[in-house]
Amino acid sequence: MTSKLRQSGGVIEAYREFLPVSPSTPIVSLAEGNTPLVYCPQLSERVGRGCEVYVKNEGVNPTGSFKDRGMSVAVSKAMEHGAKALICASTGNTSASAAAYAARAGIPCVVILPAGKIASGKLVQAVAYGARIVAIDGNFDDALRIVRELGDGHRFVIVNSINPDRIAGQKTAAFEIVDVLGDAPDFHLLPVGNAGNITAYWAGYQEYLAHQRSTKLPVMIGFQAIGAAPIFHDHIIDKPETIASAIRIGNPASWQQARIAIVESQGGIDVVSDEDILAAQSWLAQHEGIFVEPASAASIAGLFKCCDSDDAAYSFQKIRQTSRIVCTVTGHGLKDPDVIIGRMKKLKPIAATVTDVRRAIEL
Numbered sequence: 464m465t466s467k468l469r470q471s472g473g474v475i476e477a478y479r480e481f482l483p484v485s486p487s488t489p490i491v492s493l494a495e496g497n498t499p500l501v502y503c504p505q506l507s508e509r510v511g512r513g514c515e516v517y518v519k520n521e522g523v524n525p526t527g528s529f530k531d532r533g534m535s536v537a538v539s540k541a542m543e544h545g546a547k548a549l550i551c552a553s554t555g556n557t558s559a560s561a562a563a564y565a566a567r568a569g570i571p572c573v574v575i576l577p578a579g580k581i582a583s584g585k586l587v588q589a590v591a592y593g594a595r596i597v598a599i600d601g602n603f604d605d606a607l608r609i610v611r612e613l614g615d616g617h618r619f620v621i622v623n624s625i626n627p628d629r630i631a632g633q634k635t636a637a638f639e640i641v642d643v644l645g646d647a648p649d650f651h652l653l654p655v656g657n658a659g660n661i662t663a664y665w666a667g668y669q670e671y672l673a674h675q676r677s678t679k680l681p682v683m684i685g686f687q688a689i690g691a692a693p694i695f696h697d698h699i700i701d702k703p704e705t706i707a708s709a710i711r712i713g714n715p716a717s718w719q720q721a722r723i724a725i726v727e728s729q730g731g732i733d734v735v736s737d738e739d740i741l742a743a744q745s746w747l748a749q750h751e752g753i754f755v756e757p758a759s760a761a762s763i764a765g766l767f768k769c770c771d772s773d774d775a776a777y778s779f780q781k782i783r784q785t786s787r788i789v790c791t792v793t794g795h796g797l798k799d800p801d802v803i804i805g806r807m808k809k810l811k812p813i814a815a816t817v818t819d820v821r822r823a824i825e826l
């Protein structure tokens with residue numbers, strides 16, 4: 464690896480002492496991480512009681528999702544071990560990220576995807592970064608099963624979150640939150656699919672506490688889509704369905720670790736409907752100026768459920784005044800524009816005069 468790759472910043476440079484790297488690990492980075500933790504006044508008002516709500520906007524990572532954190536560490540370690548090719552199963556974001564970091568490292572990347580279920584922006588990314596794309600007649604769980612088998616040989620390094628280096632990289636998001644807030648938040652809400660991210664955040668918060676970088680641990684609350692909620696129902700879902708294709712997963716790889724995070728943090732796992740996810744997606748864009756993909760909006764839909772619903776797994780109606788709440792939004796809205804495009808009215812052009820434009824504005 465050239466010294467130029469060492470100059471690009473990113474999560475390894477920022478948190479080297481907490482990551483499984485040594486001075487001889489070649490760093491493959493696109494300057495991921497250091498994402499904005501955005502204070503959201505209108506979300507805070509929705510919660511009330513003087514609580515502060517922050518959104519950790521992971522959509523501004525180099526390939527537009529949180530996956531880049533773990534991918535930097537996983538691909539760096541793979542290169543250290545002399546990998547010749549990478550492989551992953553994906554609902555879209557992992558494949559986009561793996562393809563980019565493989566390109567950066569100069570090795571091939573194979574991505575196995577459920578046919579017809581990948582958001583258009585993510586598929587475009589995998590193509591642009593030059594991945595070898597294989598679509599299967601099956602869902603993400605089938606794709607991961609195949610990847611596990613192919614990765615058993617020595618040909619491919621698996622860069623799904625079953626690779627512990629991915630989890631190690633992703634825990635840097637928790638470090639950043641503590642570094643910005645000065646302590647861990649009281650609550651952390653996030654979408655759950657394959658359950659790697661909730662596992663990583665919990666590991667990160669615990670590690671920072673152990674190193675006295677924080678004084679407490681947050682309550683972890685995860686949200687699954689109603690039609691793809693194996694952890695909530697406590698059984699495998701054979702045919703998971705949701706508009707939030709990123710979390711369309713019926714048999715999460717990190718199921719047990721997610722359970723541990725939820726139980727140890729005295730948190731919860733809950734479900735949100737596709738309708739609520741899409742409503743939360745537009746609410747966040749139109750009230751706080753943050754445009755996220757549907758899966759990411761599950762944490763915002765979840766926050767609303769905690770505030771409003773009596774049957775929420777965790778109610779915010781009696782939480783301590785001035786609690787700090789962080790919602791992770793995991794991917795950029797432009798990755799998955801199809802629902803919004805489908806609902807858009809066709810734009811009818813008008814005459815190019817100030818009078819016509821003024822009339823059309825109607826404000």
Ligand code: F0G
Pocket residue numbers: 528552553554555556557558624654655656657658659660661709710756758759793794
């Ligand atoms: N949000 C987005 C945008 C995702 O892409 C994913 C997972 C999740 C949330 C859930 O995170 O799996 O760690 O619980 N996407 C994976 C993929 C499965 O293949 O891109 P998780």
